[in-house]
Amino acid sequence: MxxxxxxxxxxxxxxxxxxxxxxxxxxxxxxxDISFDxxxxxxxxxxxxxxxxxxxxxxxxxxxxxxTSGSVKIDGKPLMNEKGxxxxxxxxxxxxxxxxxxxxxxxxxCVGHIIDEPLRTQKLLSGERALAQRVxxxxxxxxxxxxxxxxxxxxLSGGQRQRVAIAxxxxxxxxxxxxxxxxxxxxxSIQAQILNLLxxxxxxxxxxxxxxxxxxxxxxxxxxxxxxMYLGRFMEIGPKDEVLRRxxxxxxxxxxxxxxxxxxxxxxxxxxxxxxxSPPSGCPFHTxxxxxxxxxxxxxxxxxxxxxxxxxxxxxAKDIRAGKPAGTCATLAxxxxxx
Amino acid sequence: MVDETGERPRHVDVPVATGVTxxxxxxxxxxxxxxxxxxxxxxxxxxxxxxVIVACALSDVLAPxxxxxxxxxxxxxxxxxxxxxxTDQLGRDILSRIMKGGQVSLLVAFTAxxxxxxxxxxxxxxxxxxxxxxxxxxxxxxxxxxxxPAVILALVLVGAVGSSLFNLVIVLSLANWAxxxxxxxxxxxxxxxxxxxxLAKLSDASTTRIVLRHxxxxxxxxxxxxxxxxxxxxxxxxxxxxxxxxxxxxxxPSWGTMIADGRAFLEQAWWISIFxxxxxxxxxxxxxxxxxxxxxxxxxxxxxxW
Numbered sequence: 001m002x003x004x005x006x007x008x009x010x011x012x013x014x015x016x017x018x019x020x021x022x023x024x025x026x027x028x029x030x031x032x033d034i035s036f037d038x039x040x041x042x043x044x045x046x047x048x049x050x051x052x053x054x055x056x057x058x059x060x061x062x063x064x065x066x067x068t069s070g071s072v073k074i075d076g077k078p079l080m081n082e083k084g085x086x087x088x089x090x091x092x093x094x095x096x097x098x099x100x101x102x103x104x105x106x107x108x109x110c111v112g113h114i115i116d117e118p119l120r121t122q123k124l125l126s127g128e129r130a131l132a133q134r135v136x137x138x139x140x141x142x143x144x145x146x147x148x149x150x151x152x153x154x155x156l157s158g159g160q161r162q163r164v165a166i167a168x169x170x171x172x173x174x175x176x177x178x179x180x181x182x183x184x185x186x187x188x189s190i191q192a193q194i195l196n197l198l199x200x201x202x203x204x205x206x207x208x209x210x211x212x213x214x215x216x217x218x219x220x221x222x223x224x225x226x227x228x229m230y231l232g233r234f235m236e237i238g239p240k241d242e243v244l245r246r247x248x249x250x251x252x253x254x255x256x257x258x259x260x261x262x263x264x265x266x267x268x269x270x271x272x273x274x275x276x277x278s279p280p281s282g283c284p285f286h287t288x289x290x291x292x293x294x295x296x297x298x299x300x301x302x303x304x305x306x307x308x309x310x311x312x313x314x315x316x317a318k319d320i321r322a323g324k325p326a327g328t329c330a331t332l333a334x335x336x337x338x339x
Numbered sequence: 340m341v342d343e344t345g346e347r348p349r350h351v352d353v354p355v356a357t358g359v360t361x362x363x364x365x366x367x368x369x370x371x372x373x374x375x376x377x378x379x380x381x382x383x384x385x386x387x388x389x390x391v392i393v394a395c396a397l398s399d400v401l402a403p404x405x406x407x408x409x410x411x412x413x414x415x416x417x418x419x420x421x422x423x424x425x426t427d428q429l430g431r432d433i434l435s436r437i438m439k440g441g442q443v444s445l446l447v448a449f450t451a452x453x454x455x456x457x458x459x460x461x462x463x464x465x466x467x468x469x470x471x472x473x474x475x476x477x478x479x480x481x482x483x484x485x486x487x488p489a490v491i492l493a494l495v496l497v498g499a500v501g502s503s504l505f506n507l508v509i510v511l512s513l514a515n516w517a518x519x520x521x522x523x524x525x526x527x528x529x530x531x532x533x534x535x536x537x538l539a540k541l542s543d544a545s546t547t548r549i550v551l552r553h554x555x556x557x558x559x560x561x562x563x564x565x566x567x568x569x570x571x572x573x574x575x576x577x578x579x580x581x582x583x584x585x586x587x588x589x590x591x592p593s594w595g596t597m598i599a600d601g602r603a604f605l606e607q608a609w610w611i612s613i614f615x616x617x618x619x620x621x622x623x624x625x626x627x628x629x630x631x632x633x634x635x636x637x638x639x640x641x642x643x644x645w
Contacts, residue, residue, distance in 0.1 A: 107557065
C-alpha cells in the first residue's frame with residue numbers, strides 16, 4: 001500500500017437554508033461523511049450525477065469552503081491550521097483546474113499573465129525575465145506555441161484554453177491537482193488529448209490527482225481508485241478494476257450501463273436525483289433503484305468491505321457479487337430486454 | 340431518454356442540411372449593408388463630435404465675433420453671409436455664441452461625467468466585491484438618488500449653494516453617480532463568481548490585486564459605454580438648468596440659456612433658439628452613437644471590427 005498523500009476523513013458539509021414563505025430553517029447536507037485516501041502519484045476519481053456533492057467535496061479539499069466537520073490531511077499535515085485558515089505551505093502544494101475554460105480565464109488578461117499569476121501572488125519567482133522564462137517552459141510542457149503568451153483567451157479554442165488552465169495550475173510546481181470536470185466542456189476528440197496531457201504530466205512530475213467527472217469513461221481511463229457518489233454519500237468505493245468490473249452496487253451498475261456503447265445494455269432508471277433538502281429515508285438511492293426492497297426504504301446501508309478492497313453501501317452487495325438473488329437478476333434482465 | 344424503437348439519440352443520423360451556402364451568402368450580404376450603414380453612422384457621429392469639440396475649444400480664436408458684444412444696430416438679423424446663423428435681440432452673433440456656449444457646456448459635462456464616473460464606479464465596484472454594510476449603505480444612498488428626479492435635486496442644491504460653474508459640476512455629478520454605481524456593482528457581482536476570481540483567491544491573491552487586475556479591466560468597457568452615454572444626459576441636464584436660470588449666468592452664453600432667450604422671439608426670429616437646439620441634439624445624438632459603437636468594439640466576445 002502506498003503512503004496516503006491525501007487523506008480525507010468523515011468530511012461533511014451542511015448548508016443552513018431558509019425555505020418557504022415563513023422562512024422555515026432547514027439543513028441541506030451536500031456532502032455526508034466522506035472518507036478516502038489518495039496515494040502519492042495516484043489518481044482518485046469521483047463520479048456521480050450533478051448534485052451529488054462532487055464539487056463541494058473538491059472545494060473543501062482545496063480549502064475554498066470550510067467543512068462542517070471532518071478533516072483533510074495532505075502529506076500528513078492538516079489542511080486547516082489552528083487559526084482555521086488553509087496552511088500556506090499546503091495551499092502552494094495544490095492547484096485546481098476548473099471545469100469551464102471559458103470562465104476560468106480572465107478575458108482581459110493575456111495568457112502569459114494568466115499563467116504567471118500564481119507565481120507572482122505567491123512570490124515564488126520574481127523578475128520579468130525569470131517569469132517569462134518559466135511561462136515559456138510551461139507553454140512547452142502543455143503543448144502550446146510560444147506566441148500564445150501574448151494572446152488573449154478569446155483567440156484560443158476550448159482545448160487550448162484548457163491547456164492554458166493546466167499550465168497555470170502546474171506553474172507553482174504543485175504536487176496535488178484537483179481536476180474538477182477538466183474535459184466535460186470540450187469536444188470528445190479534444191478530451192482525449194487533454195487527458196493524455198494530464199497523464200504525461202502526472203508521470204513526469206509525480207502528481208497526485210483528484211479527478212471529478214460525471215463521465216465514467218473519463219474516470220476509468222485516468223483513475224487508480226474510484227468513488228461513486230450519490231446525494232453526498234459514497235455508494236461504492238475501491239480500486240478501479242473492482243468497482244468497474246465487479247460492481248457491487250446497483251447505482252454503479254446503472255452508471256456503467258449508461259456509459260456503455262453496447263445497444264440494449266442500459267438498465268432502467270427513472271427520474272432525477274432527489275433534493276438533498278429532503279433526502280429519501282433509508283438508502284438514499286432506493287427511490288430510483290430497480291432492485292429496491294422493503295428494507296431499503298427503512299434502513300440506511302453502511303459502507304461494507306467486499307473481498308478485494310472495495311466498499312459498497314448496499315444491503316444486497318453480497319448477493320449482487322454472487323449473482324443472486326434470482327429476482328434481482330430477473331428484474332435486471334427484463335429491464336434490459338423490455339425496451 | 341430512450342425512445343420506443345430503443346434507439347438512442349446519438350445514433351440518429353443528422354440529415355445533411357442542403358443549401359447552407361446559399362443562406363449564409365444571403366446573411367452575409369444583409370450583414371454587409373447594415374455594416375456599411377453603421378460605419379457611415381459612426382463616421383458621421385465622429386465628425387460631428389470632432390467639429391463641435393474643435394469649434395468650441397478654439398472659440399476664442401475661431402469665432403467671427405465677440406460672443407458678448409452687443410450691437411444694437413444689428414438686432415434680430417436672419418442668417419446671412421455676414422452672420423451665418425443670424426443675430427439675437429441684442430445683435431450678438433449666434434454662431435459665436437453657440438461656440439462659446441459649447442465651450443462651457445462641454446467643459447461642465449466632461450468634468451461632471453469624470454467625477455460621477457470615478458466616484459460612482461469605485462463605489463459600485465467596492466460595494467459589489469466587498470458587500471456587507473458598505474454595499475447596503477451605498478445602495479440605499481443610490482436608491483435615494485434615483486427616487487429624486489435629477490432636475491429637482493439640482494434645483495435644490497443650486498438654490499442652496501448658489502450658482503457657479505464649480506457648483507454646477509458638483510450638482511451634475513451628484514445627480515449622476517448612482518447610475519455608474521448600480522451598473523458596475525451588478526457587473527462586479529457576476530464577475531466575482533467567475534472561475535478566474537476563484538482561482539486568483541486560491542493562489543493567495545490580495546483583494547486589491549483581484550479588484551485591480553481582474554475586476555476593473557473587465558468592467559472597463561461597460562464604464563466607457565456608460566460614460567459616453569452619460570455625457571449626452573449631462574449636457575441636456577446642464578442645458579435644462581441653464582434654461583431655468585440656474586446654470587451658466589449671463590452675459591456668458593450656454594446652449595440652455597440661448598434656447599431660453601430665444602423663446603420670446605420664436606415667431607420673428609426662429610434662429611435664436613433653433614440653431615443652439617439643433618447643435619445640442621446633434622451633439623447628444625452623436626455621443627450616443629459613439630457610445631454604442633464603443634460597446635460593440637470593446638466587448639471581446641462581440642467584436643465587430645471596422
